[in-house]
Amino acid sequence: MKMHLIKENAIVVTKTAHTAEEFIQKKIELLKDEVEPFFAVDLEDICNKHIRWLTSMPRVTPHYAIKCNDDINVIKLLAYLGAGFDCASKGEIKKVMDLGVSADRIIYANPCKQSSYIRYAHEVGVDVMTFDNEQELLKIKQCHSNAKLVLRLVTDDSNAVCRFSMKFGADMNTARKLIDKAQELDMEIIGVSFHCGSGQMTSKAFVDAIQNARMIMNYGNKLGFTMKLLDLGGGFPGNTGTEEYFAEIASAVNATIDEHFPENENVRIIAEPGRYYVASAYTLATNVIASREMIDPETGAVKYMYYINDGVYGSFNCVLYDHYVPEPCLFDKNKSNDSYTSSIWGPTCDGLDCIQTSIQLPKLEIGDWIYWKNMGAYTISAAVQFNGLPFGKPLYFMSKQFWTSVKAAFQTAPRRYHIDASILRLNSTDCSNEVEDDMLPWLPEDFAEDTTVVTIQ
Ligand SMILES: Cc1ncc(COP(=O)(O)O)c(C=O)c1O
Secondary structure: OOEOOOOOOOEEEEOOOOOHHHHHHHHHHHOOOOOOOEEEEEHHHHHHHHHHHHHHOOOEEEEEEHHHOOOHHHHHHHHHOOOEEEEOOHHHHHHHHOOOOOHHHEEEOOOOOOHHHHHHHHHHOOOEEEEOOHHHHHHHHHHOOOOEEEEEEOOOOOOEEEOOOOOOOEOHHHHHHHHHHHHHOOOEEEEEEEOOOEEEOOOHHHHHHHHHHHHHHHHHHHHOOOOOEEEOOOOOOOOOOOHHHHHHHHHHHHHHHHHHOOHHHOOEEEEOOOHHHHHHHEEEEEEEEEEEEEEOOOOOOEEEEEEEOOOOOOOOHHHHHOOOOOOEEEOHHHOOOOOEEEEEEOOOOOOOOEEEEEEEEOOOOOOOEEEEOOOOOOOHHHOOOHHHOOOOEEEEEEEHHHHHHHHHHHHHOOOOOOOOHHHHOOOOOOOOOOOOOOOOOOOOOOOOOOOOEEEEO
């Protein structure tokens, strides 16, 4: 692999496929003194996830939940591939619409919204939004005359890693009362949504929630509403190795929607996957910037503390907020049969900034690299530069071969959505002439200045 200079934020188009490990290794070889953390973002992985979604659940249109990872290139790529979007705020709606995505591809899926944001949604034409209580209904009535309401139901999320039902969702009785109230207020309810919890561990949670949605939609239809939208929320797994479990959820969802929402009823079915799309595509590379050797007072054994250049205030905030236990991976040169009890710490001055409290590792030196897989979900979207320290910056890669075939596939398949080509099309880059103009059509003309598209052999 011959590589040109790769700048931060570059999209690297390779001739053939490469793994994230190969890619990181290549980037490291090119580094001189600069050792900032970076992500190798496998854009092929994101395309493959989308293809797997469309083929596994053909009746369910994904609306990517951008809160999970609001990386502009992920949004652009998914916009190009025809996904919709789940936005939680004015800022997210603006971010997606500024890229040329039309309002009808967005669901404002936050049941408790600030009034001014509801007015903003009205202004820009985002009409579909969730709610789960009467106060929200009254607020929406005042701020958005065309709102198309989606009633969020509570779920049993006891088997999820991150639970939401203590905060959101109407129970079945409340849901019926809310429909009555909406009728009294002359407001339009178009369907039902739910979220089974992020990192949901059982497919039964989806089955039960779809059945509940059916009952509530029947109630609404009886009162004269036209219930035409079912929103399955998020909670689909996205780490490498969860493919089988995803297939199990997909098959349970397909069977349940076919039973309760047969195609001839023309109910539009969507979902709001977040981690599914991005978790496995991001591999984080970090550098050991300091280390301490200690003697265990009880056993007399040598232990090591390693300090790396990204931590729980940066990309590893998933350790605190997403209950994630990241696993360190080493390159061949660091692998050995010796192992010592070790802990891994972030770079800030805070004692809470600990990534691994106890793990067996070979002895590492300052300057060695540790990489971490499955780091795309709920990482950079909540990271801050505490102590003035940067966190991982994305560096994207994709093979030309792959992109050519994806493009061909999506050009022949009918797209569900109109793509605003003038905004999404790439006009010029500083790449070598190996990359055609339409190679990366989701890139806008006003792409960040420090972005380069380069090719590698
Ligand atoms: C309303 C809503 N939809 C979708 C998601 C995405 O969930 P996941 O990343 O588990 O797919 C979330 C996550 O917080 C959410 O709150």
